[in-house]
Amino acid sequence: MSIDTADLWFVIIGLGLGSFALRFVFTGLVGDRPLPAWLLRHLRYTAVAVLPGLVAPLVVWPAATGGSLDAPRMAAALVTLAAGYFLRNVIVAILLGAVTLFAGLALIG
Amino acid sequence: MTTETTKSVYWQGVRDGAPFILVIVPFSLLFGVVATEAGLNVLETLSFSVLVIAGAAQFTALQLLTDGAPTMIALVSSLAVNLRMAMYSASLTPYLGEASLGQRALAAYFTVDQSYACAIVKFEKNPGWDISRRLAYFFGVVTPICPLWYLFTLVGALVGTRIPQGLALDFALPITFLAMIGPMLRTPAHLAAAFVSVTVALVFAGLPYNLGLLVAGLAGMMTGARVEVLLDRRRETRA
Numbered sequence: 087m088s089i090d091t092a093d094l095w096f097v098i099i100g101l102g103l104g105s106f107a108l109r110f111v112f113t114g115l116v117g118d119r120p121l122p123a124w125l126l127r128h129l130r131y132t133a134v135a136v137l138p139g140l141v142a143p144l145v146v147w148p149a150a151t152g153g154s155l156d157a158p159r160m161a162a163a164l165v166t167l168a169a170g171y172f173l174r175n176v177i178v179a180i181l182l183g184a185v186t187l188f189a190g191l192a193l194i195g
Numbered sequence: 196m197t198t199e200t201t202k203s204v205y206w207q208g209v210r211d212g213a214p215f216i217l218v219i220v221p222f223s224l225l226f227g228v229v230a231t232e233a234g235l236n237v238l239e240t241l242s243f244s245v246l247v248i249a250g251a252a253q254f255t256a257l258q259l260l261t262d263g264a265p266t267m268i269a270l271v272s273s274l275a276v277n278l279r280m281a282m283y284s285a286s287l288t289p290y291l292g293e294a295s296l297g298q299r300a301l302a303a304y305f306t307v308d309q310s311y312a313c314a315i316v317k318f319e320k321n322p323g324w325d326i327s328r329r330l331a332y333f334f335g336v337v338t339p340i341c342p343l344w345y346l347f348t349l350v351g352a353l354v355g356t357r358i359p360q361g362l363a364l365d366f367a368l369p370i371t372f373l374a375m376i377g378p379m380l381r382t383p384a385h386l387a388a389a390f391v392s393v394t395v396a397l398v399f400a401g402l403p404y405n406l407g408l409l410v411a412g413l414a415g416m417m418t419g420a421r422v423e424v425l426l427d428r429r430r431e432t433r434a
Binding site: 088103105117119136141143147175180 | 214217218233234235239242243246247248249251252253256260261266269270273274277278279280281282283284285286287288289291292293296299300302303304306308311312315365366368369370371372373374375376377378379380384385388389390391392393395396397400407408411412413414415416417418419420423424
């Protein structure tokens with residue numbers, strides 16, 4: 087179905103402003119006021135607490151297969167994570183993951 | 196004591212951001228194509244990428260609008276996908292807080308997964324960096340990423356549906372994030388946080404509006420902080 091133009095612009099602008107507000111809320115408004123130690127301790131784990139949770143459902147239930155577990159994608163995910171962990175090199179990990187994915191898709195289809 | 200100049204730190208940022216070109220280009224291209232297929236014109240598609248610069252949220256909004264979801268639901272759900280930006284913002288605050296308001300606003304606009312992930316690793320590793328070096332590094336990472344995000348959204352919108360199927364572009368996002376997560380798992384506390392995050396995200400995947408991710412994020416952060424305290428305490432009793 088086609089999207090109503092007014093609705094579309096409402097979402098584009100709303101999402102733009104809202105996303106900026108989310109990004110600015112601490113950096114902009116808190117500034118250089120000191121944050122309490124317990125909060126800083128939690129914030130140290132933001133990245134490792136959010137990114138894995140973001141990726142996990144995409145790996146286990148990939149949209150491309152209609153949400154069913156997919157061997158090439160699972161293998162690619164595991165290879166990428168292991169390569170990133172052991173080699174500590176993001177780009178090599180991405181390349182190894184991509185190679186695994188394409189090899190897996192070529193083999194299994 | 197640091198001998199690195201602001202300029203060399205900026206180029207370090209550019210180098211660290213450069214690998215993500217491999218991800219940003221297909222991902223923004225894909226957004227351009229999908230948006231065009233959904234009936235958006237070039238201006239609408241490009242505005243999405245310039246105003247929002249957040250792939251996952253853009254795809255969520257587009258998906259829900261195409262599905263005919265109520266406008267407010269589409270907006271709130273895609274904002275929920277971006278809630279992690281507030282956590283990034285909080286996490287960057289101790290490092291960028293002393294910058295001017297304009298610089299902080301600009302840094303906020305350019306706070307994306309990649310710039311956050313690179314910056315937080317470098318800032319922790321280089322506690323001696325002053326604010327001008329931190330900003331230089333941050334904007335260095337952004338330089339190869341964000342302009343290409345706009346450009347290839349535009350290219351995608353213009354090429355439209357002429358992209359070959361079967362490139363498995365759907366998996367570009369998970370692979371990039373996984374590659375970024377690996378090197379972040381430095382301590383048992385980080386590992387525990389990531390493990391809890393994955394588990395909670397999968398268990399609560401059914402929650403509406405992507406709230407599962409928010410719960411997973413909070414649970415992961417609490418786990419990391421708790422494990423850190425426990426390990427510190429154990430080290431103290433041993434010493």
